[in-house]
Amino acid sequence: MTDYIALANAALEKRARAFEQLKAVHEDSTLTTADRAERSERINAEIRSLGTEAENNIRQAEAEVENRSLMERAYRLAGGGQGGTRTEWRNGLLPTAGEWRALLDTTTTGDAAVPTKVAARYRELLVARSSFLRAPGLSIEPFTGGAFVVPQSNGGVGTAGVVGEGKTIPATELILSPLEFRPVKYSERVRATFEFIQDSSVNVENLVASTLIKRVAAAVDSDAFQGAGATATPDPEMLGITNAANSTAVNLATGKKQVTHDHLIAEYAAILAAGGEPTVIWASMDQWPGLVAERAAADGHYLNGAAGADPARAAWGVPILPAPNLGARQVILADAREIMVGLRQDVRLSRSDDVEFNEDITNWKVGYRIAGVKSNDRSAVRLIVAAAA
Numbered sequence: 354m355t356d357y358i359a360l361a362n363a364a365l366e367k368r369a370r371a372f373e374q375l376k377a378v379h380e381d382s383t384l385t386t387a388d389r390a391e392r393s394e395r396i397n398a399e400i401r402s403l404g405t406e407a408e409n410n411i412r413q414a415e416a417e418v419e420n421r422s423l424m425e426r427a428y429r430l431a432g433g434g435q436g437g438t439r440t441e442w443r444n445g446l447l448p449t450a451g452e453w454r455a456l457l458d459t460t461t462t463g464d465a466a467v468p469t470k471v472a473a474r475y476r477e478l479l480v481a482r483s484s485f486l487r488a489p490g491l492s493i494e495p496f497t498g499g500a501f502v503v504p505q506s507n508g509g510v511g512t513a514g515v516v517g518e519g520k521t522i523p524a525t526e527l528i529l530s531p532l533e534f535r536p537v538k539y540s541e542r543v544r545a546t547f548e549f550i551q552d553s554s555v556n557v558e559n560l561v562a563s564t565l566i567k568r569v570a571a572a573v574d575s576d577a578f579q580g581a582g583a584t585a586t587p588d589p590e591m592l593g594i595t596n597a598a599n600s601t602a603v604n605l606a607t608g609k610k611q612v613t614h615d616h617l618i619a620e621y622a623a624i625l626a627a628g629g630e631p632t633v634i635w636a637s638m639d640q641w642p643g644l645v646a647e648r649a650a651a652d653g654h655y656l657n658g659a660a661g662a663d664p665a666r667a668a669w670g671v672p673i674l675p676a677p678n679l680g681a682r683q684v685i686l687a688d689a690r691e692i693m694v695g696l697r698q699d700v701r702l703s704r705s706d707d708v709e710f711n712e713d714i715t716n717w718k719v720g721y722r723i724a725g726v727k728s729n730d731r732s733a734v735r736l737i738v739a740a741a742a
Contacts, residue, residue: 357417361410368403371396475566475700479721482570484676485577485594488633490690500533501695501724534724535589536697537576539569542718550715562702565719569700574678577694577726578635578685594692594726595680600734609740611643612636612684617668620686620735627732629688634668635676636684640739644673644684682741688733695724 375396378389480486486493494501516522543561550557573591582592594600603620605612617634624631636644671686679685700721708716728734 357410357414361407361414364403364407364410368400368407371400371403375400475562475702478563478566479570479700482567483574484635484674484678485574486570487674488635488687488689488692489672490632490688492690492693493696494693495696496724497697500535501697503532503534503693503695503727532727534592534695534727536695536722536724537589537591538698539572539721539723540719541565541568542716544709544714544716547713547715558704561717565702565717566700569719569721571678573721573723574676578676578679580726591723592726594685594687594728594734595683595736599692599726599728599731600685600687600736601731602736602738604738605740607740607742610682610742612640612737612739614644614647614668616737617644617684617686620737621669621671623735624686624688624733627730629691629730629733631669631671631686632689634671634673634684634686635679636673637679637681638675638677639681640684641673641675644668682739684737684739686735686737688730691729691733693725693727693729697722697724 375393378384378392378396381389384392485491496502512525514523543565545557545561576591576593578593579595580591580593582596582598583590592599601623603616605616609616621631634644676685698720700719702717702719705716705718708714
């Protein structure tokens with residue numbers, strides 16, 4: 354059996370020696386700048402390669418430990434170990450769904466046999482695919498029960514002020530009422546025959562996971578930006594951030610068909626004046642290219658990076674994210690910390706070979722339940738709409 358731990362340690366020792374070589378190169382005053390750069394690049398490449406080699410060997414070692422643990426547990430459940438009886442398995446062969454969960458991991462998410470580490474990777478993939486969920490500072494709050502309840506202020510009078518030592522703090526009135534959002538489930542199921550899976554030249558599991566999560570991300574983005582917010586049971590809808598209850602609309606004058614940095618800075622100032630600080634810019638696909646490729650009027654240079662180089666894709670440090678599911682001619686500048694989304698169930702990918710057992714067909718399904726969207730302050734979300742003509 355391959356000793357992956359020994360291989361990982363050997364790679365790490367070589368990597369440590371490479372670091373010493375790199376240090377010596379930087380301290381060698383006899384080298385020219387070009388020689389130092391060439392040697393540094395070569396050693397850095399070796400360091401990266403050895404780091405990858407060590408990481409791969411560590412993962413192989415962890416997989417072996419996990420496989421041994423799985424086999425030991427299966428042996429005990431099958432009646433071969435202390436405390437196990439053959440009746441715990443169907444005819445001593447196939448585990449129940451609950452037994453599979455016990456075998457795979459003692460810490461799982463939801464009611465599926467998905468280890469928390471795997472679920473975290475699904476979550477990372479979903480966020481990477483979603484323009485809305487990728488916004489810096491977005492408030493995603495887990496909740497239980499049938500509704501995501503957000504307190505909202507309906508007014509009240511009073512202001513904060515200076516209170517002297519030993520003086521009574523004045524009482525003011527703040528009227529709060531609950532606002533409820535029902536969770537919305539995003540789900541899809543795909544199927545494939547045994548022959549298709551076996552004869553495929555690519556990893557079907559990874560392809561299915563990536564495709565399903567990408568589709569969920571697109572559906573979430575569409576509703577999070579433009580959802581009507583219907584509350585009908587059993588099919589509630591998300592309330593989009595472009596809804597008048599969540600944002601302040603700014604319509605550009607006739608002829609202004611492209612949102613510019615000048616328009617953004619005016620709304621940036623409006624958010625600052627209300628006590629917020631912008632964290633994200635979402636731009637529809639007809640507006641995003643013009644924003645990231647905008648040129649200065651004086652000398653014509655690109656505002657977001659030189660042509661031929663990777664543009665900064667940001668304005669005043671705020672990322673400009675392309676939003677394919679945002680309505681045409683729309684750009685949103687927002688303090689995403691003021692936007693709340695309720696998480697009822699994190700993204701979950703499940704597989705079953707039992708549903709169509711007779712046809713030898715495998716089914717996969719993805720599920721994700723969230724509720725919202727609620728902006729705590731409409732003035733912190735500025736919806737800029739370019740003119741149609």
